[in-house]
Amino acid sequence: MYKLVDDRNKIGAAMNLTVVKTLQQAMNEDEMVVALEADLGGASGFSKIKSSHPQQFVECGIAEANMMGVAAGMSMLGYKPFVHTFSPFVVRRAFDQVYLSGGYAKNTINIYGSDPGYTSAHNGGTHTTFEDIAIMRTLPDAVIVDACDDVQIAWVVKEFLKLKGIHYLRANRKAVRKVYTDDSRFKLGKGxxxxxxxxxxxxxxxxxxxxxxxxxxxxxxxxxxxxxxxxxxxxxxxxxxxxxxxxxxxxxxxxxxxxxxxxxxxxxxxxxxxxxxxxxxxxxxxxxxxxxxxxxxxxxxxxxxxxxxxxxxxxxxxxxx
Amino acid sequence: MEKHELMKLKLLSANIRLDVMKMLVHCGYGHLGGSLSIVELLSVLYGKHLRYDATNPNDDNRDMVVISKGHSGPAWYATLANVGFFDKEMLMTLNEGGTNLPSHPDRTKTPGVDMTTGSLGQGTSVAAGIALAMKRLNQNRYVYLIVGDGELNEGQCWEAFQFIANYKLNNCIVIIDENKRQLDGYTIDVINPFDIKKKMEAFGFYTIKVKGDDEEAISKAIDECKQVNNSAVSIVLDTIKGQGITYFENLIDNHSVKFNNQENIDAANEAIAKLEKFVKESLKNV
Missing domain, CATH: 3.40.50.920 (Rossmann fold)
Known part of the structure; x- marks a missing residue:
């Protein structure tokens, strides 16, 4: 169950580093969890995974479409891939790969699309996606989450890793205000x-x-x-x-x-x-x-x-x- | 290669080509040109090099095949039926509503089809992911990635090739079907591919070019690739779109052929009769 924090002005841990930490913990327990990056490891914090779990990290270079296909291919051999790129590059650049190599072919790709909407801030309009939810909603059986704080995003990452299919997590990289107490638990598909x-x-x-x-x-x-x-x-x-x-x-x-x-x-x-x-x-x-x-x-x-x-x-x- | 083994592969090639023609004539249309150009390659893979168990298509020890040029589905299906993944009767259901043999391959439907393809370029990245996973899991397996020369127009191929070369995925044998034609005409007229072998070499691949209708040469090239241990490997197959049937080789627009006119039907039937005769005679010797 979930509980609200008393002080709603309190800022949580950075969202991206929370994803990284959660993935590292998952990797300690499961060698089939693998993180993929498209040369944004410095921005996402995924570079920390490269250092801590080099065998569970794949650098794909600036090639998001290829990254989605590589993730899909790795999932065919039992890997549980978690990819990161900025959210517009997920849905605008690599949607066909997510759709076909991923969803249609019944493969698994967990996606952290960071900085959706106005959170792209100083990267500007080129890096802004307002359309990601609309596009991803058309993908049959995809799961779409817009996480509100660090507690929720950590829970979502762990939950995605238990599932097969296409799972899209959109969230800021930066720290945001806390909504939930640390012991809060959620249920996918339940508001x-x-x-x-x-x-x-x-x-x-x-x-x-x-x-x-x-x-x-x-x-x-x-x-x-x-x-x-x-x-x-x-x-x-x-x-x-x-x-x-x-x-x-x-x-x-x-x-x-x-x-x-x-x-x-x-x-x-x-x-x-x-x-x-x-x-x-x-x-x-x-x-x-x-x-x-x-x-x-x-x-x-x-x-x-x-x-x-x-x-x-x-x-x-x-x-x- | 011993004569007997070569004869067996030539017989398998003839059977695959025969079944491709029967399927497409029965269906009334289909992707003929790019199916026929990889017949000998598929014969060498499934008749000699590939490790698989047709009774257990998802065997964990199998080598895998990704035909990224998904429109060659009919050639793949004919091959899989000939080596026992499913009954040949199923071939006659190509493209029918509810069939397990859709125009473009679907791994969720067809036994032996390792990856769903059709949106060109995408199979390259998936094969790269499979190969990397095999390496990281210390599995001694190969993935054979078959790409079209027209398909190389797609940028994703080159993203994947960079990746395969960077990680030295020598367990991913990249085979490019250079049949020199694509849907809208000759590759050189649509988008000049320049020298594909040189391009692959520039991308860091150990590359061999062989005639794509020569089973022995293809087999040797695969053996040679398997000896390379410090770089990515690729084979450029010099093929003809519509390979093996002169009439269809010469047909201007042979990417997808309709059997709705007597000339095409007669040519197909003549080819089928010839192939059947060849198969019958070969069976005596094999």
Missing amino acids: NVLKTGNDILIIAAGELVSDALDAAEMLQEKGISVEVIDMFTIKPLDEELIKNEVKGKKAVITFENASVYGGLGSAVNDVLVNCPQRVKVKNIGIRDLYGQVGSVDYLKKTFHLTAADVVEETIKLLNRE
């Missing part, structure tokens, strides 16, 4: 109700879960009661939870650091159209925009992905006829 409330249901994923909780507190002060769900598994989506929790709510807000076209927003809408209850919905995320360069704070404001934006949109939505 977590972090806060109960009566008026509004906010469904968020990734590090924006912290901002969603901020927004809920701000709305509470205005007399609006908000429930917040961490929908960290975007596929398979916890449809039952959505159907249950929407009951009695006046409105649903989805909140994601990704394109709402095919993203969490679309996925939730697909469930809501099949609910007997009619409810107002606002999908907060990216529409027809490319990424751009800047600090995380600047980009969150520019793309209207702050807690204040959620508050504003919620009030607008409630006042909408």
